[in-house]
Amino acid sequence: MAGEEPGLVIFAEAQTAGRGRRENRWQAPAGKDLMFTLLMRPEGPVALWPRMTTLAALAICKAIEEELPLSPQIKWPNDVYLRDRKVSGLLAEAVITQTGPMLVLGIGLNVNTREFPPELAGAATSLLLSLPQSPVIEFDRNDLAASLLRHLHEQMGRLEDGFLEAVSEVRERSWLLGRQIRATVDGAEIYGRAVDLDLEGHLRLALPDGSLRTLSSAESIRQVV
Missing domain, CATH: 2.30.30.100 (SH3 type barrels.)
Structure with a gap:
C-alpha cells in the first residue's frame, strides 16, 4: 500500500491462519509447502482484473505439468485438484490505495505434506502424495516456485490478448464440467x-x-x- 513495485513476492514457511475465500483458513506445516503472496499492478483495465483468477489457476496447472507427470484439474473458480482432491488454492483481491489500484494474489500449493488433519484427510492431497511410487523423499520447492512464478508471469500477459485461448485451455482442465x-x-x-x-x-x-x-x-x- 506504500507503493511497492509490482512483482514483489512474499513467501511464508509456515501458516496457521492463512485467509482463503469466505474467510476459510489455510494451514500448513513448516518447511513443506509453497505459500506466497504476489503483488501486481496490471496495466490492463481494472474491469478485466477478475480474469486473473482464471489465469492464475491455469498457471498453477502448467507449472505442475511441467515439473511432474501429473494431470491437475481446475475446480472453478479458485482450486486446483489432483485425483479429486485439492492440492492448491488461490485468492485474488483488488485493492485501491493512494498509490493506485493493485492486485494481491495469494497462492497455497501442497508440495511435501504427508499428513493432513482428520477433517481434510479425504479432501486434500499434496504433490508428493500424488506420486506414491516416486523414490523422491521431498520435492525441491525452489524449482517449483521458480516454475510457478514464470508461468504466472506468462499467463498474466494474456489478460487482454490471448484470454480466449486461455479459457479454452482451462476448459480442457476443468474438474467441474459435466458434473x-x-x-x-x-x-x-x-x-x-x-x-x-x-x-x-x-x-x-x-x-x-x-x-x-x-x-x-x-x-x-x-x-x-
Missing part, C-alpha cells in the same frame, strides 16, 4: 449441471427447468453424487 453441482451464490443454493465456461471464464449451469444460468462467482460449490 451435477450445488453452488451457493449470495446465500442462495443453486442446483444444476456444469456445462461450459463463457468467454470471461464464468461458469454456465444447466438448471433442472432447462434454462441456463451464468455464475461469475460462488461462495461454495460441491458435487452432487
